[in-house]
Amino acid sequence: MDDTVAALLDRLKTRRNRWNGHTLRAEFAADPDRFDRFSVAFDDILFDYSKTHVDAETLALLVELAEAADLIGWRERKLSGDAINTTERRAVLHTALRDRSRRAIHLGDQDVAADVASVLAHMEDFTDAVRSGGIRGATGEAFTDVVNIGIGGSDLGPRMAARALSPYRDGGPRVHYVANVDGADLADTLATLDPARTLFLIASKTFTTLETMTNAASARAWIAGQLGEAAVPDHFAALSTALDKVAAFGVRADRTFGFWDWVGGRYSTWSAIGLSLALSIGFRNFSAFLDGAADMDEHFQTAPLDRNIPVLMGMIGAWYRDAWDYRTLAVLPYDQRLEHFPAFLQQLDMESNGKRVTRDGVPVSVPTGPIVFGEPGTNGQHAFYQLLHQGTDVVPCEFLVACQPHETLEGDHHAKLVANCLAQAEALMRGRTEEEARAQMLASGMSATEADRLAPHRTFPGDRPSTMLMYRKLDPRTLGRLVALYEHKVFVQGVIWNINSFDQYGVELGKELASVLLGAVAGGEPLTASDGSTAGLVARYRAMRGEA
Numbered sequence: 167m168d169d170t171v172a173a174l175l176d177r178l179k180t181r182r183n184r185w186n187g188h189t190l191r192a193e194f195a196a197d198p199d200r201f202d203r204f205s206v207a208f209d210d211i212l213f214d215y216s217k218t219h220v221d222a223e224t225l226a227l228l229v230e231l232a233e234a235a236d237l238i239g240w241r242e243r244k245l246s247g248d249a250i251n252t253t254e255r256r257a258v259l260h261t262a263l264r265d266r267s268r269r270a271i272h273l274g275d276q277d278v279a280a281d282v283a284s285v286l287a288h289m290e291d292f293t294d295a296v297r298s299g300g301i302r303g304a305t306g307e308a309f310t311d312v313v314n315i316g317i318g319g320s321d322l323g324p325r326m327a328a329r330a331l332s333p334y335r336d337g338g339p340r341v342h343y344v345a346n347v348d349g350a351d352l353a354d355t356l357a358t359l360d361p362a363r364t365l366f367l368i369a370s371k372t373f374t375t376l377e378t379m380t381n382a383a384s385a386r387a388w389i390a391g392q393l394g395e396a397a398v399p400d401h402f403a404a405l406s407t408a409l410d411k412v413a414a415f416g417v418r419a420d421r422t423f424g425f426w427d428w429v430g431g432r433y434s435t436w437s438a439i440g441l442s443l444a445l446s447i448g449f450r451n452f453s454a455f456l457d458g459a460a461d462m463d464e465h466f467q468t469a470p471l472d473r474n475i476p477v478l479m480g481m482i483g484a485w486y487r488d489a490w491d492y493r494t495l496a497v498l499p500y501d502q503r504l505e506h507f508p509a510f511l512q513q514l515d516m517e518s519n520g521k522r523v524t525r526d527g528v529p530v531s532v533p534t535g536p537i538v539f540g541e542p543g544t545n546g547q548h549a550f551y552q553l554l555h556q557g558t559d560v561v562p563c564e565f566l567v568a569c570q571p572h573e574t575l576e577g578d579h580h581a582k583l584v585a586n587c588l589a590q591a592e593a594l595m596r597g598r599t600e601e602e603a604r605a606q607m608l609a610s611g612m613s614a615t616e617a618d619r620l621a622p623h624r625t626f627p628g629d630r631p632s633t634m635l636m637y638r639k640l641d642p643r644t645l646g647r648l649v650a651l652y653e654h655k656v657f658v659q660g661v662i663w664n665i666n667s668f669d670q671y672g673v674e675l676g677k678e679l680a681s682v683l684l685g686a687v688a689g690g691e692p693l694t695a696s697d698g699s700t701a702g703l704v705a706r707y708r709a710m711r712g713e714a
């Protein structure tokens with residue numbers, strides 16, 4: 167880490183001392199303008215960070231830190247197609263997938279904008295034809311169901327977005343997502359489907375992933391078994407960078423949608439990997455989703471650092487991770503259709519920034535990515551919020567909430583949802599002192615002895631930070647903005663920590679060992695290099711199956 171960056175991180179750690187014996191609650195009481203000073207709006211999205219331990223001086227230090235880490239330079243190098251994924255020697259150009267200005271980028275012989283436009287045009291034609299019944303299954307029936315077979319980045323993004331944007335389906339096919347190699351995933355999905363009306367999309371950047379290839383082979387066998395081998399080409403499409411492997415599987419060229427090695431798996435929803443989403447909501451809505459991301463790219467590119475939402479989110483996260491040593495991050499969408507958003511963000515954030523060496527391969531000197539988890543509110547309130555309010559670890563929280571629902575139900579669902587969201591953020595910040603807890607119990611008629619006994623249990627330490635993203639409505643454009651916002655946030659943090667956010671070697675060791683173990687698990691081959699525990703478990707497994 168650069169000396170200036172390290173010195174700034176030290177200054178931020180010292181700055182934290184300002185909060186010893188001082189609280190956000192006191193800060194709000196002393197400063198009626200705190201909300202205005204520490205919130206920023208970008209069109210329909212408001213980012214409120216006034217309930218974090220940021221003040222003017224800290225903000226200035228965070229901006230200085232971003233500048234010292236050369237965030238502006240890295241942002242430009244990324245957009246220009248420099249190979250900033252240094253370990254894999256690849257460019258990181260997912261922004262080009264949604265760049266309506268078609269900024270000219272050439273990688274060797276490749277005209278990136280032209281290639282993107284060509285695949286998008288193919289996706290549009292295919293989407294329109296499937297949705298209108300112009301493209302049908304082998305028996306002449308229109309497709310009513312689409313099954314995306316993929317995992318990780320080839321699953322989480324489109325799965326999250328299709329669920330988030332389900333009100334925009336407008337007669338489009340139902341979409342299903344099968345990821346797990348556990349046969350339960352595919353079998354349970356197939357049980358609901360009519361093969362004659364089902365289209366499978368095999369989504370895999372590499373077209374080698376064990377789970378996806380296993381599920382694809384079984385789905386292929388299912389179609390061949392139900393409709394005959396000749397029906398297979400009519401019921402499969404593929405989304406991949408590995409066109410030769412797609413052809414070998416038997417998918418027709420006109421059903422193959424390509425992308426490129428400069429699109430990371432967890433950044434690929436905007437590419438051909440988004441085809442299931444486009445089929446679900448139609449191409450016009452898919453385009454609005456891309457446009458929303460482009461809006462956020464422009465904001466990230468042009469807004470001053472102290473008014474730049476992804477920069478602020480990234481810097482505040484780094485401040486809590488490094489100066490406060492907070493190890494986790496809860497993402498709490500008060501928006502049921504964002505139920506897959508935390509899982510999507512787990513891959514985006516933890517696969518990107520769960521790194522222990524710098525770009526130069528030396529151990530990092532500060533903690534990097536947090537453990538991300540979350541659930542939609544209000545559900546989580548009835549499960550793990552106890553720990554958020556009274557546990558011994560402080561968990562910074564990111565709330566998300568829409569101002570307008572899609573539903574027009576009787577009753578006040580949305581007002582209750584929003585009231586709960588705001589109340590949780592307020593409760594985390596405000597807390598309740600022991601005296602307040604005792605006074606409340608006495609006021610309710612409780613005896614002094616009982617109030618004394620319960621007061622410690624009913625005390626909330628408070629001063630627990632959260633941010634709020636409040637947006638007009640979860641429509642395609644806004645979802646595009648939100649997803650791109652988080653992508654940039656993760657990028658900002660990677661720059662601060664001087665790590666490569668774009669590789670994922672950490673997923674490989676387990677995959678390698680699984681392939682070694684498969685022979686022993688499935689076929690009783692001798693285990694040569696396993697530890698005693700693993701060998702014992704394999705033996706037990708085989709014994710339980712009567713195969714020992």
Ligand SMILES: O=P(O)(O)OC[C@H]1O[C@H](O)[C@H](O)[C@@H](O)[C@@H]1O
Pocket residue numbers: 317318319320369370371372373374375378431432517670673
């Ligand atoms: O799209 P695929 O090549 O099938 O890869 C699917 C996923 O598997 C890998 O293990 C990586 O960890 C993910 O980043 C990737 O998204």
